[in-house]
Amino acid sequence: MKKQILFWSMMVWTLSVGLPSFAQTVEDFEPSEVNQPGRIYPQVNSERRVRVQISAPEAKKVQLDLGGVKYDLVKDEKGVWIGESAPQQEGFHYYQLNVDGASVPDPSTIYFYGAGRWGSGIEIPAHDADFYALKDIPHGLLSEMNYYSDLTKTWRRCFIYTPAEYNDNKEKRYPVLYLQHGSFEDETGWGRQGKANLILDNLIAARKAVPMLVVMDNGYATKSGEKSPSGASIFEEVLMNEVIPMIDIKFRTLSNRENRAIAGLSMGANQTMRIAMNHPDNFAYYGGFSGTSNYPSIEPLDATIFLDGKFKSGKAVNAQFKVFFLGLGTAEPHPFPGVVKAFRQMLDKQGIKYTYYESPDTAHEWLTWRRALNEFAQLIFK
């Protein structure tokens, strides 16, 4: 036992002397909550540093690639590489490992679709994580549905959240929120890293939100024949002509405008704003999280020409929307703050009422969007 203590003391000493980057690191790391079952790495400490570990005995250089920075790992005598990042912001971040030039997922995490790939994720516990925690309350279902699109001539998939009571009340009909992901993400985002189902479960159990369905589709849709993702998007047509009618048939929905909301994050905010403005008979609620349709411009907007003058009549827009919601993280990078500011200035000028929510200390990432959804969902269908 004494020998062991001596061994560990020397190890710690060796590490603190040999690896300067460890010197100032608080040694209270805990496994990340999105690790694969039984994996103790990656870990996060109270400073919000991420420590990763991977066995790569013959590698020359291994790095942690997180938040646009590549951190060198250090190899031990058994060929195991270890190292950590600078402190990160609270919430969920995508990351990869780099092994001798190969950018690969960390084999110890579960995987998420973002940044145009299925890759690793890390969860930095947030001080307000309670609102999306898995609690002992009734839970809804997150259901995967395959459907064939006649417009794109491809198989597509959407996810549908049904609240816990949906299966209990066989006759009751429910309002529906259509909720979209951002660029280089897909229909899985809101249900995995977005935790939309848990956010709704918690709000509904606390009676802070009314029971509702949430439909999460894929925002990428191009016309049949145009294989490139750069083909003109027909997501609006797919949503309006295929998805909404299908959901209204398959589920017990309330299908009037007063019971239909639409929201999205980043690219999805841009898309859903256009859709909401083009279909005033279909949506009475709009939520734009970290994005507006003037993206990427930060120039002042002329309401007479922006979106074909859809915001020209403040009175008409105020009559259309029971809730017009905008959310943004206070740490978002250029151009998002400027884009949203320019859009808000136009709204103010037109006398358009809206709710503005700022997520403290979060960037263009999922904690901003979880919080924005948490706020938005409490306002709609009331």
Place this chain on the structure above:
Amino acid sequence: MKKQILFWSMMVWTLSVGLPSFAQTVEDFEPSEVNQPGRIYPQVNSERRVRVQISAPEAKKVQLDLGGVKYDLVKDEKGVWIGESAPQQEGFHYYQLNVDGASVPDPSTIYFYGAGRWGSGIEIPAHDADFYALKDIPHGLLSEMNYYSDLTKTWRRCFIYTPAEYNDNKEKRYPVLYLQHGSFEDETGWGRQGKANLILDNLIAARKAVPMLVVMDNGYATKSGEKSPSGASIFEEVLMNEVIPMIDIKFRTLSNRENRAIAGLSMGANQTMRIAMNHPDNFAYYGGFSGTSNYPSIEPLDATIFLDGKFKSGKAVNAQFKVFFLGLGTAEPHPFPGVVKAFRQMLDKQGIKYTYYESPDTAHEWLTWRRALNEFAQLIFK
């Protein structure tokens, strides 16, 4: 144009001369169907070889680790490694890449839980793939449900397949198949690599199977406080006392024994056989795919002592089961053929009727189990 052809001719010549392993390979590779969106590698050819590609400019050695064999890849002048495997069996296989000693998922595939990890998969198109193909027929939902187990004191998750008509017929009640994964797999296996939902969609649309629910839970369950997975399994208690009652409340089920089936693969076959035999009042149908409860023994079984004599009375067993089904791949490794043979010999000796299905040319892998489910599902609830 001519220049391009010359370039490619020389490329092919260079490859065929420079890389002997390519020499005998048929160059009709196509991207695997489980690649990430837009990825052209990994690929499979008509010989059922798997070709992978990964950029790793500074690596010394990169290998494809598939089916227990590590195949060396070859680096081109841009630092991209490429190479292929020997011909594989039809169906789905797990694999990894090895970059300078680091075993990592291929960053180009989607990921599956098997072999105790989330990792890469490859689909070798099967000659009979039509029975699990995604077709333009009505599709059911695959729904994810979180539940808290009082027995394990942990959050658990199950998936529930509901047939396409479930949401249309608001009063109709349905029989339920409880379907379990194998060792080092989890509740996601049957719905992802197992394609249980597509198999049922196709059978139900063709009226070869009756519309049914399929519930897929996690077969690992240990008593609260016993954190090690080696703790005694209480999956039987979780299934009987928590999952089945929950499903019967949450869904429109037919909850008598004539409308409840139980099946599993490998470890799941072993588990579900014990459960079926311990609860004769609860199940009228059993399916064991690539496994029986005498595993891993291939010794002759004594019906008076095996499973506490549960198979002693052939008459009682015949009265209990409307269908007792066993499935096995003809290419399964030791000990599975011997295990199942010993069990069948006991059934024969006891005069117990059963259906035996052999999957041609498949090993202890998912194509065996897809086929077995396809056969079994046609027999039950009729």
